[in-house]
Amino acid sequence: MVLITSVLPSISSEFNKSHQAHWLGTAYLLATCTFTPLYGRLCNVMGRRGANQIAVFFAALGTVACGLSGNMETLIAARFLGGLGGGGIFTTATIITSDMYSLRSRGLTQGISSVFNSLGMGLGGPLGGFISDRYGWRWAFLIQLPIFAVSFFLTSVNLRYVTPGKGKSTKDVLKRIDYGGSLTLLGAVLSVLIFLSTHYSEEQPWSSPSVYVPVITAAAFAIGFVRFELCIAPEPVLAPFLLRERIPVLVGISNFLVALCNFTVMYNFPTWFQTVLLTSASEAGAHLIPNGISVSLGSLFAGWAMHRTGKYRRLNLVFGLFPFVAAILLSMMREDSPPAQLWLSIIPLGFGNAVVLQTMLIALLAHLPESSMAVGTGFGQLFRGIGQVGGVAISAALFQSVLNSELHKRIQRPNADQLITKIRHSATLVAKLPPDLQRAARDSYAVSLRAVFLMAAGSTFLAYCARLAIPDKTLDSTRPRGRSVSAAAAAEPRTASPVTNESPLDSDDEHSAEADDDMPALRTADWRPRRLSTYESSESYMDLESDVIGGSARKGRNE
Incomplete structure (x- = not known):
């Protein structure tokens, strides 16, 4: 995903449509936002491996189509196709992780997996820019095909487990997809x-x-x-009853604003170096490496801290302000800024947002009963997906509006309108302009991108304010099963108990034995632990198609 940011100017300039460059990002994120929630159901219809491999197939097909596209419209459509798979890969991986690990361990596990995700983010930009400069932007897409082949092979060999329990038929499950x-x-x-x-x-x-x-x-x-x-x-993408719950709504608002900030910066940061400092695509992409490293460290740190302390609120209070500081530093960049500012200003953004996203996922799950875990996760991901789309689209609209205004202020000559249109449509044209026009174009791009970074700063600050109302909750406490979200939210946290290998099903927890009047009593006969390769899941009773566990997102629907 990050690879596209460093090759955007090259692609859009070849087709002479830089003003449409943001569609290469929004098309991908649009597909991710609207179709990713469906993979939760596909995981139960086709199994985890089948759903994951379908996602890999669509991602690979879209990537090939991008490399072979002959015009901007085809490329945008190919990016949409790739988004159908790209979001599914992330979702199925998250579901598999949730199968295998307890709530307290999940943060650390997600942090470890984020290292590989961040490695791709860190290397994608400079690698894509290097390939684009050396061999052309098409090869930046086509060279990814072996990676998809390796992924398909590894899941075929290693991803072999089933999730038994009371389930519904494939036909019934497909009918419930929204x-x-x-x-x-x-x-x-x-x-x-x-x-x-x-x-x-x-x-x-x-x-x-x-x-x-x-x-x-x-x-x-x-x-x-x-x-x-x-x-x-029957199974809404946006579970209505969660909109009446304070914690899910606050987490959703935070996810939206954090994603808005993240993608606003990620899609515009390399452009600053190519249009203001006139660097190559590979050098512009290389400035994303510190962000990738900081995201890895932030995810690992958040997972380790939650695993060690069982708490998350203090992490948000301290590190949640880091992205705001980073966005302000980015808005203050100048052509004569020292290298340390140009290379290191983005580090607090990646670290802080990684901590926030990790802790908000755990906070959401901690405040939901087991029966709403899958629904709640999808709820949070939906807001995050909309924020990602908004980060690219809204920042592009702001950027183009300010750029157009600044260019008209600085360029006043008989053919000014035609010249301004060319500059806006081709970012790489800036380096080829005469000195006087180049100066005007570089200053205009600098002012426009500064406005974008300030928008990102405002977004992440509002997200921080929204998270202030999210309370802490001990992650050792067993969440209620089969209870309504309202009752779960009202329950007092229990004293943390020592972490053992005992399954939650074997624990004598009076809270887990309780059930609301509006939910049927849980039947332990339906809870049959299964072996997951060499792991035994502490949440092995989860069955997303059960009438009780992960049933309808609408409370009481399955009664």
């Missing part, structure tokens, strides 16, 4: 993206049908989405 919610959400988000692009990037007036029609369709799709989620879908 197709209507996914499609209406896709339509609503896509319409908003089209509006932002046509009105701000292409400067179409409000009277243009290409501006007001997307606004109308966005409102219609949004109403349809709400209708599906509240009244029709």
